[in-house]
Amino acid sequence: MSARVMAENQPESFKFRAEFLERAHRIIAKYPSSRQASAVIPLLDLAQRQEGWVSRAAMEHVGEMLDMASIRVMEVATFYTMFKLAPAGRNHLQVCTSLSCWLRGSNDVVKACKEKLGIGFGEVTPDGAFSMEEVECAGACVNAPVVAVGDDYYEDVDYASTGKLIEALRRGEKLPNHGSVTGRDGSAPAGDKTSLTDDPTIKIPKQDLAAAKAAFEKAKADAAAKAAAPPPPPPKPANPAP
Numbered sequence: 001m002s003a004r005v006m007a008e009n010q011p012e013s014f015k016f017r018a019e020f021l022e023r024a025h026r027i028i029a030k031y032p033s034s035r036q037a038s039a040v041i042p043l044l045d046l047a048q049r050q051e052g053w054v055s056r057a058a059m060e061h062v063g064e065m066l067d068m069a070s071i072r073v074m075e076v077a078t079f080y081t082m083f084k085l086a087p088a089g090r091n092h093l094q095v096c097t098s099l100s101c102w103l104r105g106s107n108d109v110v111k112a113c114k115e116k117l118g119i120g121f122g123e124v125t126p127d128g129a130f131s132m133e134e135v136e137c138a139g140a141c142v143n144a145p146v147v148a149v150g151d152d153y154y155e156d157v158d159y160a161s162t163g164k165l166i167e168a169l170r171r172g173e174k175l176p177n178h179g180s181v182t183g184r185d186g187s188a189p190a191g192d193k194t195s196l197t198d199d200p201t202i203k204i205p206k207q208d209l210a211a212a213k214a215a216f217e218k219a220k221a222d223a224a225a226k227a228a229a230p231p232p233p234p235p236k237p238a239n240p241a242p
């Protein structure tokens with residue numbers, strides 16, 4: 001279960017920088033004037049992209065811009081694990097431990113993160129390079145388990161591949177393409193197919209619909225004739241015993 005704890009040290013104030021403010025106004029303009037609260041998630045996301053996390057001051061500022069009570073903004077920010085409630089490391093790892101990921105080995109992924117980074121959930125390495133966080137379903141269950149690095153998802157990870165990912169980040173290397181680290185094609189089965197096993201290149205012979213219709217009509221007529229036929233005579237009673 002991920003803990004959503006706001007940082008103890010909070011900045012006094014928050015303001016969008018010019019380029020972010022312009023984007024914020026463009027987002028708000030997409031909604032009718034009485035529905036500007038719908039922009040709360042994209043604005044919180046902008047605040048996070050500017051500062052690296054979402055402070056209480058940022059939530060209040062977003063609330064003022066959208067004419068929302070700041071508690072309502074806080075409810076949104078604290079619900080979604082995509083929003084960081086405290087300053088994070090330069091590489092922020094989000095490890096999903098919900099049901100699908102847990103069934104598929106997220107305990108090993110957590111173990112690899114803790115061993116390689118020497119920190120636990122909600123902590124930042126002393127050099128500020130890494131932080132890690134436990135999250136609820138990341139929405140990629142079909143390729144579980146999943147670890148997110150920033151905006152990118154790495155899927156089908158295990159102890160070894162998580163360790164390699166962290167080492168590559170530590171060396172500042174370009175990471176492999178995000179998605180399945182085992183090379184699974186999209187969300188195709190991890191092993192052999194268990195359904196839709198027909199060869200899609202084989203053409204299914206065309207059905208003779210006219211013949212099928214004629215057979216159906218004949219069966220229907222036969223059934224009707226049988227129903228209309230007089231019932232068979234009752235069996236003759238057996239001769240009484242002399």
Ligand code: FES
Nearest residue numbers: 096101138140141
């Ligand atoms: S349970 Fe982990 S992505 Fe859904």
